[in-house]
Amino acid sequence: MKMKPKQEAQLLKEALRIGEVYMKNRGINEFKPTDSSSLKVTQLYHLLTQDKLITPLAKDQEDEPHMKHKLALWIAKQLPEDHPLKSN
Template sequence: MKMKPKQEAQLVKEALRVGEVYMKNRGFDGFKPTDSSGLKISNLYQLLAVDKLITPLAKDQEDEPHMKHKLALWIAKQLPDNHPLKNS
């Protein structure tokens, strides 16, 4: 799936929103208001990788841009076909 940068940013934002609900359902605390976006991205990526909901990145690619892309791909697959973020 090829994404435009703006679309990827919106998908990452949605992934963090949905991912926080997933984290809470798994028994973890949600994100704190003081958590940086990088920390949120890293924590969610790691949880999804451990739970085998996404394929882990190679160790040399575990950086914020690659994790964001993985989260965007993950949430895009979760969205219904008629969702505005899927068709933008």
């Protein structure tokens, strides 16, 4: 799935929102208001790989830009076909 940068940023925002709900349902503390975006991305990425909801990146690609892209792809697959973020 090819994404535009703006679309990927919006998908990442949605992934963090949905990911926080997933964390809560798993009994894991939600993000704190003081948590950086980088920390949220890293925590959610590691939880989703641990739970086998996404395949892990190669160790040499496990950096923030790749994790963000992976989370954007993950949420894009979860959204219904008629979702506005999928129509861009």
